[in-house]
Amino acid sequence: MKLWIVGARGSIATTLAAGVLAAQRGLVPLEALLTETAPFAALGLAPLQHVEIGGCDLNPGNLAESAHATLAGVESFAVATIDALRPDLERIAITRGVLRGGGPAVDALAGDQRDAGAAGSAREMLTRLVADIRAFARGEPTVVVNLTSTEPTPAAPLLEWDAAALRRAIDDDDPRIQASTLYALAAIETGCPHANFTPSSGASLPAVVEIAREKGVPLAGRDGKTGETLLKTALAPMFPIRALTVEGWYGTNILGNTDGLVLADPDNKASKITSKKGVLEGILGYPTDGDVRIDYFKPLADHKVAWNFIQFRGWGGHRMRMQFTWEGTDSVLAAPLVLDIARLVLLAQQRGESGPIGALGLFFKTPEGSSEMNLHKQFDALLRWTAGE
Ligand SMILES: NC(=O)c1ccc[n+]([C@@H]2O[C@H](COP(=O)([O-])OP(=O)(O)OC[C@H]3O[C@@H](n4cnc5c(N)ncnc54)[C@H](O)[C@@H]3O)[C@@H](O)[C@H]2O)c1
Structure with missing residues (x-):
């Protein structure tokens, strides 16, 4: 090949x-x-x-x-x-x-x-x-x-x-x-x-x-799909399986490679954000509050850190939260x-x-x-x- x-x-x-x-x-x-x-x-x-x-x-x-x-x-x-x-x-x-x-x-x-x-x-x-x-x-x-x-x-x-x-x-x-x-x-x-x-x-x-x-x-x-979104699409299906309602899912990514540098331009970044944002609603079946952010942070070079914060609702409308931090090497x-x-x-x-x-x-x-x-x-x-x- x-x-x-x-x-x-x-x-x-x-x-x-x-x-x-x-x-x-x-x-x-x-x-x-x-x-x-x-x-x-x-x-x-x-x-x-x-x-x-x-x-x-x-x-x-x-x-x-x-x-x-x-x-x-x-x-x-x-x-x-x-x-x-x-x-x-x-x-x-x-x-x-x-x-x-x-x-x-x-x-x-x-x-x-x-x-x-x-x-x-x-x-x-x-x-x-x-x-x-x-x-x-x-x-x-x-x-x-x-x-x-x-x-x-x-x-x-x-x-x-x-x-x-x-x-x-x-x-x-x-x-x-x-x-x-x-x-x-x-x-x-x-x-x-x-x-x-x-x-x-x-x-x-x-x-x-x-x-x-x-x-x-x-x-x-x-x-x-290599990092934050990989984890998101593995984790998000858990919420409907337990009939838990996701109220909001916020994620922020920092990376320091040339990809990150190009994505610092708002027009180039928009393509990536659209792609990253598309996954949740497709899995949950309803829109959630929240945002996906990407910021260039040179010291990380090709390493990526993504932090996600999820707020969800359960029995009697009780609110709960979870957070995760992903640390991967993109390439x-x-x-x-x-x-x-x-x-x-x-x-x-x-x-x-x-x-x-x-x-x-x-x-x-x-x-x-x-x-x-x-x-x-x-x-x-x-x-x-x-x-x-
Ligand atoms: N690393 C990951 O985990 C990951 C995941 C999903 C998508 N991607 C995407 O993969 C792509 C590559 O990522 P990377 O980290 O290797 O980026 P990079 O910036 O290191 O490499 C991109 C290369 O493409 C070249 N290039 C740019 N425009 C070109 C053009 N018109 N013709 C020919 N070459 C051109 C650049 O000179 C550079 O060498 C990016 O679009 C990135 O968003 C990366």
């Missing part, structure tokens, strides 16, 4: 690549992979020994040039391990991505490469991405995974376009077309399944879904999930499925192709799907 990672120099992508390469050299075990557990053993999923990684980012080059800087302060891999992987990291070629519609926070990440990333019309960008993916895939099973920074929510009219309108807008170089839409279309054009680990919704436009179905390409998305939680998703979306392709694969909703905060938010029911749905039911 090959992975063409968009945002290949980011924290998750580098953690994923370092883990895969270190495991291939026998330096670390491949742990925390759902698809390596018993229910998935007989599915004949793509073997992990042969995962090959490539991709693009705002700055081209090879992964060795940026691995130290990206992983600095995270301590997910010892410096000696990263050094030992240098020859392998040098072989991971990263092409130039496209910069479009990410807002000032993403433009700032591109630095002096900004003009180069934004060069060309939407059609020219798409043509270049298709050529880059084809050159990497060389006809072998390849999944395109979006691990780029979160984009602002797309302009409303894009949500109403059909495939023909989207194709026309690309030909007209409509400035509202975002990079995430072009990456998804490039994946579809090359026949590669597309997995969107980000909250950006450019890959979820109805027109993109229509084109994916037309071309028979499966989509998985969106916004990986360490995300990296194996990306591999699980990639293996399963390839399975969907082998089974002839196309469009959003709802059975993969377990992995996402905003599950596409399914309205189920309850983690336990999502897991059951995944098991039923893998069993071919």
